[in-house]
Amino acid sequence: MDKITLEALETALMASPDNTILRSQVAQGWYSFGEYEKAKEHFTVLIQKDGDMEAKVYLAKCYYQLDNCAPGIVICEELLEQARIEEVLKLYIQLLIKDGQTGEAVERYQEFQEDMDWYDEELERQLKIPIQIDDFLRDDEDDDNVFFEKTDLNFSGVGGMENVKEEIRIKIIQPLVNPELFKAFGKTAGGGILMYGPPGCGKTYIAKATAGEIHSKFLSVGLEDVLDMYIGNSEKRLHEKFEIARRNNPCVLFFDEVDAVGSKRSDLRQSGGRNLINQFLKELDGVDAQNDGVLILGATNSPWHMDSAFLRPGRFDRIIFVPPPDEASRKVILELHLQDKPTIDIDTGKLAQKIADFSGADIKLLIDITAEENLRKSMKAGKIEPIVTKDLLQQVKNVRPSTKDWFNTARNYALYSNSSGLYDEILKYLNL
Ligand SMILES: Nc1ncnc2c1ncn2[C@@H]1O[C@H](COP(=O)(O)OP(=O)(O)O)[C@@H](O)[C@H]1O
Numbered sequence: 001m002d003k004i005t006l007e008a009l010e011t012a013l014m015a016s017p018d019n020t021i022l023r024s025q026v027a028q029g030w031y032s033f034g035e036y037e038k039a040k041e042h043f044t045v046l047i048q049k050d051g052d053m054e055a056k057v058y059l060a061k062c063y064y065q066l067d068n069c070a071p072g073i074v075i076c077e078e079l080l081e082q083a084r085i086e087e088v089l090k091l092y093i094q095l096l097i098k099d100g101q102t103g104e105a106v107e108r109y110q111e112f113q114e115d116m117d118w119y120d121e122e123l124e125r126q127l128k129i130p131i132q133i134d135d136f137l138r139d140d141e142d143d144d145n146v147f148f149e150k151t152d153l154n155f156s157g158v159g160g161m162e163n164v165k166e167e168i169r170i171k172i173i174q175p176l177v178n179p180e181l182f183k184a185f186g187k188t189a190g191g192g193i194l195m196y197g198p199p200g201c202g203k204t205y206i207a208k209a210t211a212g213e214i215h216s217k218f219l220s221v222g223l224e225d226v227l228d229m230y231i232g233n234s235e236k237r238l239h240e241k242f243e244i245a246r247r248n249n250p251c252v253l254f255f256d257e258v259d260a261v262g263s264k265r266s267d268l269r270q271s272g273g274r275n276l277i278n279q280f281l282k283e284l285d286g287v288d289a290q291n292d293g294v295l296i297l298g299a300t301n302s303p304w305h306m307d308s309a310f311l312r313p314g315r316f317d318r319i320i321f322v323p324p325p326d327e328a329s330r331k332v333i334l335e336l337h338l339q340d341k342p343t344i345d346i347d348t349g350k351l352a353q354k355i356a357d358f359s360g361a362d363i364k365l366l367i368d369i370t371a372e373e374n375l376r377k378s379m380k381a382g383k384i385e386p387i388v389t390k391d392l393l394q395q396v397k398n399v400r401p402s403t404k405d406w407f408n409t410a411r412n413y414a415l416y417s418n419s420s421g422l423y424d425e426i427l428k429y430l431n432l
């Protein structure tokens with residue numbers, strides 16, 4: 001659903017305020033747009049009308065999103081008295097954690113676990129890493145906060161990409177969580193991971209999810225954030241970004257489209273470009289400052305534009321190819337993005353077969369245009385028309401797989417300028 005449609009629905013609702021189906025749609029619409037205040041109002045009305053259980057769960061979620069935990073906790077406690085639904089259990093624990101009641105959260109979680117043999121991987125992780133919660137509170141009043149993006153996304157919201165998740169876990173999450181162990185073996189965190197691959201395949205998405213995974217801050221830096229026309233200023237700005245991340249560790253410091261910062265020296269027309277690259281390398285190496293607790297990730301769609309200095313060992317110490325999702329991953333991505341939409345019996349397995357070249361972004365687009373179509377049908381019919389497999393299959397031809405062009409370019413680089421072996425993964429992927 002797009003915002004214009006949503007606003008139209010809201011207007012329609014004013015004319016018939018008793019239409020609960022419509023109100024529920026509007027409420028969920030605002031929720032999905034992150035407009036939690038507006039969503040909250042509508043869910044509250046729905047609950048007053050008929051004590052709708054689903055609306056109560058949503059209302060508690062709104063409170064969670066609005067950082068107003070106490071009323072959310074009360075709602076969950078009420079709901080849990082009626083029935084112990086896993087979704088509510090989880091939300092309840094997360095509200096407690098967010099509210100700073102970590103001890104209580106642990107206790108209640110263990111209680112539920114024993115009572116009903118319930119286990120949640122994500123909660124386990126959240127409850128086992130106390131350092132993050134402390135740091136989270138400590139930095140609360142910091143002025144730096146304006147630079148950070150909020151994220152609720154974590155690895156469970158990212159489909160496939162198992163090897164990328166694994167690398168991130170081993171190379172950068174583990175050293176942060178078990179610093180003593182790593183010190184004992186003479187290893188320190190740092191170095192970072194550089195991801196490359198076709199657009200829309202989850203590089204930016206997983207960087208954000210990494211921050212959500214460990215409840216750290218997330219600082220995303222693009223070229224436009226650092227480039228400055230005055231000589232020397234760009235380097236200063238870049239240095240500042242690293243310093244903010246260092247002050248606020250643990251922090252995921254993400255360089256999106258890093259190829260722009262690290263373009264081949266010969267490509268840079270301004271003489272200042274070289275200095276910027278050198279500064280970047282210095283910061284990455286932690287020459288003048290420690291990068292402890294700073295998880296550095298970079299992503300690029302065009303690694304061939306990157307200066308080879310970035311690709312040497314010790315800079316980014318892992319360079320990973322992020323391919324388009326395989327069939328199993330496409331199925332998971334479909335499920336993830338369909339989960340908050342009205343659907344009936346979607347055959348995601350069959351669909352996953354039909355969209356062989358789709359990136360994650362293409363899959364999301366497919367779902368979005370299908371959802372819009374079904375919304376239109378619903379408005380005509382005056383009732384919700386859930387998405388079925390056929391609806392999605394019909395739209396497949398309207399989405400052009402966006403990874404093909406990229407592979408045409410990549411193939412050339414992989415075949416003709418692969419002296420460092422950087423593109424071996426691409427050759428393997430293309431069976432060349
Ligand atoms: N593995 C994935 N799981 C779930 N959603 C995905 C995945 N990959 C891509 N997407 C969807 O596609 C969008 C674009 O992906 P993004 O991470 O920005 O791609 P890029 O690799 O170009 O950085 C994401 O915001 C997300 O909605």
Ligand SMILES: [Mg+2]
Pocket residue numbers: 203204205256257299
């Ligand atoms: Mg990106």
